[in-house]
Amino acid sequence: MKIPKNIESHLLKQLSNLVSNEKKERMKRLLNSCDINRTLIGDLLIRSLICQKYKINNEEIRFRYNEYGKPFVEKFSDFHFNVSHSGEWVVCATANFNVGIDIEKVSEIEAFKLAHEFFSADEFYDISNMNSDEQINYFYDLWTLKESYIKTIGKGLYIPLNSFSIKKESRTLISYKNIPKNFYFKQYNIDPNYKLSVCATRDEFPQEIIIKDIYTICQNIYKFESKEKINAED
Template identity: 30%
Template sequence: MGHRAPRCRCNRNSLDGSIHRGCSVKSKTNGIENMMDQISRRILWEQPGLQVWEVTIEDDEAVLLDAANSLFDKTDLDRVGSYCSSQARKNFIGTRIALRQVAAQIMAVDPASFTIYRSQCSNCNGRHGRPEFSKPGEPHFSLSHSENGALVAFSESAIGVDIQKMQPLDRFREARKRLHPDERRELDAVAPQSQTAAFAQLWTRKESYLKAIGSGLCRSAAQDYVGYRFLNDPDSWSIHDLAVGDNYRAAVTFARSLKY
């Protein structure tokens, strides 16, 4: 597990927008070669210092589990065992593998070399804040998956990403009550036939923002406004809506200092 993977020949290993889409850094760890066929990824959106990758996960759970046993630390393996749903388990494994693959490409190290831990929650100081790599100099990241949709984001500073599959609006009635009052008013002004998509987009902004600040839903979702006006707010965070499949909505939140 301690060996270094071969360095990418293009010698691009930073988050300055220059990761070469054709290069790959492959580990010789058992299970990795077969796993490569189970997970595909592409850059969905990027700018200097930030990348969002869209991940597609295939159905061979046995291959994914083999790769997880080769790559994951005890904490992540315990998480794998906690999922009762096969789809949720595959999504968790697939996004974590993609996270390690791309991070290994950025840092030119073996994908098994990363240790992931939870930072302190910015709201209550509990150990359920942002997931982070343990070593200085490793990129910040965020993960999200919803049914067959999955995203992995990397940045030079704190970042949050979220993807949601759209559901009938009545499925979100309870969540809707937790929105900021101005957000509820904005939704009320949307035509009924467009409210499902509008709510899903707003909620992905909300969750990506709460991930970026390090609290998640431990912080009241009604406390912060992330509606339409927020997109041009001059403060420290920027939110960008991401173009994903027709049945999904997604957003990423990042430090405004990275926006060019």
Template identity: 30%
Template sequence: MNILYSFIDESRHKYLMDRYLNTFPEDFKKDILKYRRWQDAQLSLLGRVLLQHGLNTHYGISEAEIGRLPNNKPYLKGHSIYFNISHSKNLVICAIADFPVGIDIEFSDDTINYLDFQFQMTAGEFEKIHHSEDKIKSFFTYWTKKEAVLKAEGSGILIPLDSFEILNNECIIDGKKFFTKEIFIDKKYSCCIASNKLDVQNKSICFELFQN
């Protein structure tokens, strides 16, 4: 399992656009050029660059075609390799594995009032957040776990966050068990990876900071 990540940088924006944008399909290029803020354009572009680099470097896949499932979840055509991309604030991350995977990263914004999100958690989860020593960290830990699970499951917003409870890094959705694992990338961010395969907890992870 490989996890690649990169921080965005305004001083590198023109270089990154010139270097990579024309290497992608026309529809993806158009989507990137629609963004008004350079931050959004670079986050989206780097997500695909990380995937491209990871597939080529670690899996020997030099040309990757991305398709969409009926639930709009992206997948890699012609290969039994799975990926998921997430970004928040100034950081973008990409997980690549040989089993289904979801990843979520969130900037730990200490201005957030976790009480506003009580309805998104189960009673048990909220109780643990509310009585934790670092409530903001605990909140974002649960939030990234639940978002990663939803991305691994594939139905996305069709499943309410409070409809399943994560206990001991496990949860069940529609009779299917999912497993989660916290990942440390940066002290200002919370990150978690999830899968319906126990491999997500047991397999070693290769981390790579992408700088180009």
């Protein structure tokens, strides 16, 4: 979902009432209003999908976290999800198996230096043989692919980025080292200025991504709210 440039304050307040108190506290600790909006919409995006899939009231949704901080939905152990946001975009992936997603806005960076610091020797070698523009583009390809894998296994940055290698052979062919065989990758073109990668434990990716808007998300949530709850908010 692309975040609206201007979300009216009264709408933000109304949307905030749809998330947990724990999430509200986390949002209060964020200093940047854009980060607050991205965090809020990411939570609502997942809630709308859960409400739609299981036909339940939003208030019934309970998120729990594993020892590494990855969230899961209480009572629905077969619902796996992951959220990522960057710049104007908030994205999520859902499945009945482990899945991870990462989006990054492409910006001018010292790709050569960062690759040397964070990537494996094989990945650094590949980047070192590219020109500066190619380095930046490929860096974000690898970064989002690697992040999507780490998020799939649910251990976050407890897994060093340089402990495994990924190589993008072509637009669709991705190879890797030091990653179990039952992991698969796919990239999507969502925006010319962004890189979007998904990883999963099954090779079952949709061909296209679905773009939603804030109003559709809210409709999916409110559809299963009680009339008393809606009237109280009005």
